[in-house]
Structures are given as structure tokens and as C-alpha cells.
Amino acid sequence: MKKTDVLVVGGGPAGIISAVTARRYYPEKEVKLIKSVDKGVIPCAIPYMFYSLKNLKENALGNAPLEKNNVEVIVDEVTEISPDKKCVTTKKGEEYCYEKLIMAMGSDPVIPPIAGADKENVFAIYKDMEYLEKLADKIKEFKNVLIVGGGFIGVEFADELSCRKELNVSLVEMLPSILSQSFDAEFSAPVKERLEKKGVKLLTGVVLEEILGEKKVEGVKLSGNEKIDVDCVIFGIGASPNTKIAREAGIIVNKGKGVWVDEYMRTSEPDIFAVGDCAGKRDFFTRKGTAILLASTATAEARIAGASLYKLKLIRENKGTIAIYSTYIDGLALGSAGMTEDTAKKEGFEVVVGLVEGVDKHPGTMPEASKVKVKLIFSKQSGIILGGQVAGGMSCGELINVIGVAIQQRVSLNEFETLQMATHPCLTAAPTKYPLIIAAQNASNKM
């Protein structure tokens, strides 16, 4: 039996940040981290391992931040948690006992139970370097690739793989449009256009019914009885929280939505915390359970848990997830934060929307100027911002974070319209035309 003060289970961003934050707030405590995957990867950059990055190893998620922070790293798999004994047991037969346990076990990609899903050359996006290296090797043999799922992972894979001129890339999405969870039609339409121009065959409103072939994938059967020949199927339809050992330990798990946690990421068992994909999430606005699994949310949660292990050092609520993220498709940067217009309406909000198209430098003839499109969504009665979407050049990467801070601070349309923003010809739109402000004004006009 081995002992430690703080034990973190999981080596992804949530686990790493939990351990590092624990070290920072409680320097006197011993911190150990157990991870099941020896060689991890930076999750968000997985798609870029298949064309953009010269060397797969560039995307390794190393142990350097852990070692630097004096966190002992153990490669093993936790198979059981005993909350009463305050110990875990592992696949290798070890027992580790803890004062405080942080579960950061992440999620596993979903492979739906359709016929043929067990065939050779069916892949999903595991955060495991060895697995992805194998996929990268195999892809060299393929000619026709089918991606399943039109969320951002599927779309990023389609963009990246379609850079390989030798591949025919198809993408199947059961909903009527791609990226519909995060973007309204004005924003997903240009992505569709770009992917199609690159030769990606987009099959929206179509369901994958069966994977065909002897041992290996040879084709798929789609709804409408269409059959297409493919050598490979890659699932990017989402991930399912790893809560099995938590459930077996009697820790309360939300219905299909991860481990139940309080404001400080504490579970139903004393001294056990949960963070990241395996922890339950609530929506920032509705407080409903939500299945949005993002590294941005995971690391924010890890910082709350790491700080709150022994004392509640960050006196604040976990406001829930605003589902903030960005992506980059064929040279178009996109960001989304909070609710889309469609989601807000479905949730019962009355909304007022501001939409603007502009340019991200000034004058627009400055070198490297890109078009930029911004949409802001406000609650009609309260005036509070509910969400935002941006599309355009590289500046969108941080532009969405400007909106994100405003959402998290529940800024009203009144305030948003007269925010002071830095502008510079080489870096941003003009002060007279700064798109976030103009979008707010457009919304204000409709109030």
C-alpha cells in the first residue's frame, strides 16, 4: 500500500491542471498522478497530426509540467475506488491511499452499436499517441475515408484529411447541417462551402446504418438505402464520460451526464473531487445538465478543484459551462460562446440578435486584412448577453474570448454598446466599426 496526500486519476488537461494547481495552493502536500495512457496527446490538436504537423511527436502531451511541479507520475489504470478506505486499486495490483482524490478520468469516444462497427479499419478519436500513430500509418493505405459526425472534431478531421490529395473524404451527419450545436446557419454555411470546395462530400441529414465488408471495412450503408465504398470509418460523434469506477464506488452520477459535483467540484463522497469530461456539467444559463466536453471547461474546473482541496480558497461559484470554443477550417477561423440563436429559442428565451460583417484591420486595405462576421445574441427582456459567434481571420481566436468574458460577467446590451476596445490599423477593425460594438448596436436597434 502506497500513500499520498493528493491523488489525481487521469493524465489529460483536467488531470494535469488539477495536480499543478494542488501543488501551487498546497505546496506542503505530496501529489501523485496515475494515468492509464503512457503517451498522451494534446487533445485539441489531434486532427492536425494527420497533415499540418510534420511529426506526430510534436503533439505529445509530455510530463514536463508535472515533473516541474514535483508531481509523481504513475502509468497504471485505476480499477476500483474505495471511498471508505480512501484508497484506489489498480490494474497492476497496486493500492494507493489518499487524503484527497481528484477523478479526472475523461471520456471515451462513442462508437455506436451498429452492425459492422467492430470491423478492422473502424476508428475513433482516442487520446492515445500509439493508437493515433497507428491510424496515421494506416491512412497512407486508404483511398476513401468516411468521417461520421459533423461536430467540430469531424469537421476538423475532414478539413485536415482533405489536404491529402490522394484521399476521397466523405462526412456523414444525421442532423440537417454541420456544426449545428455551436453555430447558426450563417456561420456553418461558409464552412460547408469551403469543405465542399476542397472536395469533401458532405452527407447531411443522413444516418450511417451499417458498416459493410468481410473482415475489413469495404463500404457503408446509409439511410435511404444508399451504399458507398470506403476503406475506413472514423467516428467523431462525441464522447461519453468515464464514470464506471465512480458508479461502482457508489459515487452519485448524473443521469448519463457525468459525476455529480457541487460548486467546488466535490462529489457525493467526502474528499473525492471530479473534474473535466468525467464530471457533470451544467449549462451557464439554464443550469440544466449538459454534455459539452471541452478542454476550456475542464481546465477551469481543474483550477477550482485544485484550489479547493483542503480549504475553499477560491470563494466563487462554478457558474456552469458557456461552451466556448474555436475552430479553424480551411483558413476560416470560427468561434462560439454561450448559446446559439437556435438553442436559445429552443430553451425558451426571447432573443434579440445583432449581426455584422466587417473587416479585422483598418483601413481594409492594410496587409493581412480579413473579413470578419460577428453575431451577438441578447435576452430580449433583461438585455443580458446569451451568446456570440465569430468567423473570419486569425483574430477570431481571441475575439471569441472577448465575448466569452462578457458572457461570464453577464454584461448587458447597454454596457456592451459602450465598452472601450483597443483598436489598431495592423491588428483590429477601426474604432468606428469595431464589429463587436456594431453587432451590439444592431441588436439594440431592434430592442
Place this chain on the structure above:
Amino acid sequence: MKKTDVLVVGGGPAGIISAVTARRYYPEKEVKLIKSVDKGVIPCAIPYMFYSLKNLKENALGNAPLEKNNVEVIVDEVTEISPDKKCVTTKKGEEYCYEKLIMAMGSDPVIPPIAGADKENVFAIYKDMEYLEKLADKIKEFKNVLIVGGGFIGVEFADELSCRKELNVSLVEMLPSILSQSFDAEFSAPVKERLEKKGVKLLTGVVLEEILGEKKVEGVKLSGNEKIDVDCVIFGIGASPNTKIAREAGIIVNKGKGVWVDEYMRTSEPDIFAVGDCAGKRDFFTRKGTAILLASTATAEARIAGASLYKLKLIRENKGTIAIYSTYIDGLALGSAGMTEDTAKKEGFEVVVGLVEGVDKHPGTMPEASKVKVKLIFSKQSGIILGGQVAGGMSCGELINVIGVAIQQRVSLNEFETLQMATHPCLTAAPTKYPLIIAAQNASNKM
């Protein structure tokens, strides 16, 4: 005598945005705008007219937004305001009477009263296309140029002019370092280095005492009795609010700091508003009068005034200026918002600072990755954010606006540390290393 409902005096960003906002909120009102300079320029891009922009006309500030919004534009100069009659008179002898008057008369560049300042080839940065065209023409004849003032205008001019290989560019600044109003030493030092590498001779801690020459500039005398040969002197030492006609009209003007205004940009006279450089400013934190003249502040004020002309439609306070701006020097983007560490200490705040250096893509080997440096300054007791500085790649243009919203919302260190931020390999730093969060954590460690 001509009549209008709303009369705006001044055709810069503050004037334009006032007029356009008035039109938007009060569509039934007639709006006229009088401007003294026929062909204006986009102020922030003036430095880029001397090398980067192919054609000076690209930086014209056109009347399109005014015409599109049905604002009548008059080229003339207001010489007198009669608040009792509610009329103005102009140089061309016209009289315009108004229901509501918005003064957006801007500022004029300061030329100090030193010997020789009236010689030929002494320039200042007027926002006037014809003047700047003349300067651009003249520069072709010069070999040795002296820029006076190491604030952002002087530094941007030095950067731009030093791209012209035929020019020897010197810059004189009386303070010990350049950009010291907006940046602490860690941020101004790399700018100094870059300018010097480009061949700019930086003379800091040096005072320009006299401009020498017969009729034309032939040289200058500096403190320490040094003389250098120059063909041209360009002043970029700041601007002075245009308040002469306001003062003559009996409107209260702050001591050297622009026209006194209330929360809604109303002056001491009923129905007269003032916005932009000619209006008094207060500091966001100390509420003291401040002479920071930025287009970002001006346009925010114009939006408040335009909305508040007849009814107080935006029920909010004018929180004062956070002095938010960005610049771009020899490929290095820089942004500053709120107080620097130096300023905060001088003002009497006890501060805790977080400083981090990172990279703005992830992994750092992604194409177009740049280094990024972030500094955040928090009040030690209250934990409230007081300021931030960023330096690095193009992403800094919007990164400073993320900080800006946080400052305007008075975000605490507690909240800042666990903000949710969108991250993407092609667009931002990793979620585990997002520099704003890491800088906040570094500050938190010192609390």
C-alpha cells in the same frame, strides 16, 4: 440662419459616431455635421501612410457612413457658440441653430514654444489629408529625420519611417524610456531593441532645446549641449483639446483637461454635449482628470452622447477611460489596458503582478506560432484587476480586449483564474497554458 435638430461639430471618429448614433436612436430628427477639414484621415493609421499603405488616399476618412445615415455634411469652421440663442456661427459667415449640439472638436497636436519651432520642415501630426500629403511628399527629399516624443505616435512613426532605407531616423524622448505611459519596462525594452536594430537612434532622457537653421531646419540642439544635423523635425508629443470656442461660450472647461461633462457627456450648458478629445476625461480607477486621448474612448463617449440627446436611453455611468490601446512595432504587437504597474504604484495602489511568457498556438510548433508575453496587475487587498499588458503576435490585438472587458467589469483575481476561454491549436495557446489564466495564477501565488 439655418436650423437643424441635432448639430455635430467635428468630423473625426467622435463626431461621426455621435451623428450616426443620434440618427439611430432618434430617426425622426434632422442631423447636420460641420467639419473644418474637408479631407480627413483615419487617425490611428496616419503613421502607415508613410510606407505601408500603397496610396495615401487609402487612409481617407470618407463621408460614406454619414451620407448612408442621412447626415448632412458641411465643410466649414465653427467660430462661435451662443448657448442662449442655441446657435453657432461659422468662418464662412453662416449661422446654424440647433435643438441639441454635440461638440466633437477634437484636439490639435502640441508644438512646444521652443526656439526655431516655426521653421520650415517642422511638422506635427494633423489629421488632415492635405497636410499629410505635403509631409509625405517632403519626406522624399529628406535624409535625416528627427521625431520628438516616444509615446505610441512617435514610436509608430519611427518604425514606419525606418522602413525607408534612405532615411536616418532619430527619436528624442525626455523620459528615461519610450512608451512609459502605457508599458512597464519588460514591454518597452523589446520595442527599444527592435527599433535600434532597424537603425533608429533612440535618445531617451534627452530634451530638445532648440531647432537650428536659417529658414529651414538644419539641425537641433539637445540637452547636454549636443547638436545633431537633421532636415526635418516631426512632433509627436501629444495633443491639446480644442476647447477655445467652448471657453469663449462660457461652457465650463476642466483645468487643462477638456470640457467638463457629466455621466451622459452633457456639458454645463443645457442641450450641449461634448465627446472625444475635446471632452474632459476621468480615469477609470482614480476618477482623476486625465489627458488620455484615444479613438476607443472617443467612440465610446460618442455612443453615450448620441443615445442620450433627448432621453437617457443608455442608463449607465460613463465609467471613465481605461486607456486601452494597441500598437504594432516592427512585427511586435503590443497592447495595454488600465494602469501599468508603475502608474498603479504612483497612484498609491498596492499591487500584485502576474507575468508569463508563452506561445499563442499549440503545440508551439504549429505554423505561425508567436511568442506572447502577458502581465496582469491586481489590487492586493481587493483582488480587482487594475491593468494588463500583452506583447507578441497578431493575437495580441484582441487579447488586450479580453483584458479590457475584464477591467471594465472589475473582475477579481478569483474570478479571472477560472474564466473559461476558447482555445484552438491554430488560433490560441493551449487550455493548460492559456497565458491570461497563467498570469492570473502567477499573481494569485503571491497573494
